[in-house]
Amino acid sequence: MADSWLFLGTYFLWILMAEHKTIAIILAAGKGTRMVSKLPKVMHPIANQPMIGHVLTATAELMPSKTFVVVGPGMSEVSSFVKPHMTVLQEQRLGTADAVKTAMPMIANIEAETVLILYGDTPLIRPGTLQKMLQARSSGAALVVLGFRPDHPSNYGRLKLNKEGYLEAIIEANEATSAELEIRLCNSGVMAVDASQLGVLLAEVGNDNTKGEYYLTDIVALARLRDMECGVVEASAEELMGVDDRVALAKAEHTWQATRRTRAMQEGVTLCDPNTVWFSSDTYIGKDVVIGPNVVFGPGVNIADNVEIRAFSHLEGVRIEEGVAIGPFARLRPGAVLKKGSVVGNFVEVKNSVLNEGSKAAHLSYIGDADVGEKANIGAGTITCNYDGFNKNRTVIGKSAFIGSNSALVAPINIGDGVVVGAGSAIEGDVPKDALALSRAKQINLPGRAKALRKKLATQKASTKNQKMSEE
Ligand code: UD1
Numbered sequence: 001m002a003d004s005w006l007f008l009g010t011y012f013l014w015i016l017m018a019e020h021k022t023i024a025i026i027l028a029a030g031k032g033t034r035m036v037s038k039l040p041k042v043m044h045p046i047a048n049q050p051m052i053g054h055v056l057t058a059t060a061e062l063m064p065s066k067t068f069v070v071v072g073p074g075m076s077e078v079s080s081f082v083k084p085h086m087t088v089l090q091e092q093r094l095g096t097a098d099a100v101k102t103a104m105p106m107i108a109n110i111e112a113e114t115v116l117i118l119y120g121d122t123p124l125i126r127p128g129t130l131q132k133m134l135q136a137r138s139s140g141a142a143l144v145v146l147g148f149r150p151d152h153p154s155n156y157g158r159l160k161l162n163k164e165g166y167l168e169a170i171i172e173a174n175e176a177t178s179a180e181l182e183i184r185l186c187n188s189g190v191m192a193v194d195a196s197q198l199g200v201l202l203a204e205v206g207n208d209n210t211k212g213e214y215y216l217t218d219i220v221a222l223a224r225l226r227d228m229e230c231g232v233v234e235a236s237a238e239e240l241m242g243v244d245d246r247v248a249l250a251k252a253e254h255t256w257q258a259t260r261r262t263r264a265m266q267e268g269v270t271l272c273d274p275n276t277v278w279f280s281s282d283t284y285i286g287k288d289v290v291i292g293p294n295v296v297f298g299p300g301v302n303i304a305d306n307v308e309i310r311a312f313s314h315l316e317g318v319r320i321e322e323g324v325a326i327g328p329f330a331r332l333r334p335g336a337v338l339k340k341g342s343v344v345g346n347f348v349e350v351k352n353s354v355l356n357e358g359s360k361a362a363h364l365s366y367i368g369d370a371d372v373g374e375k376a377n378i379g380a381g382t383i384t385c386n387y388d389g390f391n392k393n394r395t396v397i398g399k400s401a402f403i404g405s406n407s408a409l410v411a412p413i414n415i416g417d418g419v420v421v422g423a424g425s426a427i428e429g430d431v432p433k434d435a436l437a438l439s440r441a442k443q444i445n446l447p448g449r450a451k452a453l454r455k456k457l458a459t460q461k462a463s464t465k466n467q468k469m470s471e472e
């Protein structure tokens with residue numbers, strides 16, 4: 001029953017969004033000077049995804065007819081990353097109003113009620129909040145600004161409301177009087193504007209201010225001069241924080257991780273010490289998964305139900321099927337596929353390899369570019385020697401094969417089903433089905449020789465000691 005209500009809710013929301021025709025413009029041309037970086041600010045990652053990616057994901061849920069990203073010169077990384085969305089080049093960074101103006105010719109012929117303007121450096125914005133803004137637009141406001149109340153409003157623009165609670169103007173911190181700086185309600189930068197009015201308002205924005213920039217925030221006062229209704233939607237300070245330096249970037253990462261951890265637990269994942277588990281934006285985890293302390297998920301991890309990941313494991317680009325046990329201290333690198341019920345134990349590294357159902361590598365191994373057959377057992381210290389200095393080569397290990405401890409399997413190599421490789425072997429050639437392969441030196445036992453050796457060494461030591469004493 002709850003499921004069908006959820007479905008109906010989602011359906012109606014979808015209709016609402018699909019009916020409210022929206023164009024999104026995301027501003028990302030700022031130099032990001034305060035990041036002190038060659039990388040454009042919006043490419044700095046949170047949860048292993050550039051900030052601009054987070055903004056695009058949230059925007060996509062509104063199903064805008066088009067999304068444009070405004071970039072500055074020399075920002076080809078951003079243009080490539082945001083594809084298939086189009087980028088618009090703002091030649092000179094003359095301010096946020098100028099940035100939106102640059103995109104206006106692109107949207108001129110697209111039918112839309114609202115232009116939604118977002119900032120690429122406000123990465124924690126949620127789709128639900130954007131939806132509230134479109135609802136406020138549908139209820140009659142020509143312009144809706146997203147506001148928040150941070151603990152330290154410092155450089156944020158201040159939202160000036162009239163007695164009825166409608167927005168009258170946004171005052172940039174640089175331009176504000178000391179009384180205006182007392183206002184706690186701040187501008188997040190996100191605006192939803194009547195598409196038929198935006199061009200007219202932008203045309204009137206000047207740059208007669210302390211920075212000599214065209215402030216987008218000025219369009220509120222201009223709209224009020226034309227008697228347009230301007231409203232405010234509020235959301236939490238955590239969600240709307242802007243990232244202008246690396247201290248803020250770290251804070252945004254922490255906030256994102258805290259939210260994701262809570263979601264994981266709500267969705268049936270046990271986190272033994274939540275604050276020490278780090279997710280990526282695309283991590284997928286099934287139900288009844290238990291994750292120990294200090295586990296890190298890099299990009300591209302997909303985990304099925306009933307998996308246990310013990311402490312201090314690092315996973316990236318891997319697919320893990322039901323009932324698999326991992327770690328502690330396991331390193332799973334891109335291309336690792338762990339099939340049902342397989343085991344990867346402590347200090348085992350797996351890269352670009354498939355561990356088929358029920359196979360095990362329980363201790364201290366490197367498995368790279370390999371196919372490990374069902375129920376095969378990889379002994380401690382086994383290394384697949386996959387790289388000859390020039391090429392990567394593949395190792396194929398058959399079903400139920402047993403690889404003795406400390407073996408080196410020199411690829412390319414094919415170990416048949418049911419093979420036993422003796423411990424300490426360096427195996428260079430293929431091994432046929434059910435064969436026992438040994439390549440270590442033959443053992444010899446010399447009866448009584450250990451005892452004789454001990455006697456000889458003890459006598460030698462005693463005579464050296466006597467000699468030293470007589471010299472003293
Ligand atoms: C801006 C707002 C401020 C708000 C704050 C929220 C203005 C004038 N001020 O200030 O009211 O409280 O965001 O975080 O809008 N950009 C361009 N082209 C430009 C300049 C900026 O695309 O010429 C982009 C930047 O890449 C960034 C966004 O616009 O994504 C905001 O620019 P930023 O310089 O960070 O503005 P703030 O000083 O943070």
Ligand code: MG
Binds near residue numbers: 121242243244
């Ligand atoms: Mg900013």
